[in-house]
Amino acid sequence: MSTEHTRRPSLDQDMIHKLEKRLTERPEKDELIERNILKDDKGISPALVAAKERLQRSQLEDKLDQALQQRPKAEELVKEGILHKDEAPAST
Numbered sequence: 001m002s003t004e005h006t007r008r009p010s011l012d013q014d015m016i017h018k019l020e021k022r023l024t025e026r027p028e029k030d031e032l033i034e035r036n037i038l039k040d041d042k043g044i045s046p047a048l049v050a051a052k053e054r055l056q057r058s059q060l061e062d063k064l065d066q067a068l069q070q071r072p073k074a075e076e077l078v079k080e081g082i083l084h085k086d087e088a089p090a091s092t
Contacts, residue, residue, distance in 0.1 A: 011019075032038040041049050072080075074088040 027035075029038060033040045039049065074083060077083040078085050078088050
C-alpha cells in the first residue's frame with residue numbers, strides 16, 4: 001500500500017506575482033536612510049553602531065536627569081507667581 005503525497009507550492013502563482021511586483025517597487029536603501037527608516041552605518045560594524053547608540057542614549061538620559069533635578073520646585077513657582085496654589089501638585 002503506497003501512499004504518494006504530491007507537494008503543492010505554498011504560494012499560488014498570483015501571490016508570487018504580487019510579491020515580485022512589490023519587491024520591484026521597494027524603495028532604495030538611500031531613500032530609507034533619508035526617511036530615517038534605516039540608519040546610515042557607513043560600513044561600521046553593527047556591534048560598534050549598537051554600542052554608539054547605547055552611549056548616546058545613556059548620555060541623553062543623564063542630561064535629562066540633570067535637567068529635571070535643576071528645575072524649580074512647585075512651591076518656588078507658586079512663590080514667584082508662576083503657578084497658582086491650587087495648580088501646584090501636593091508636596092511629598
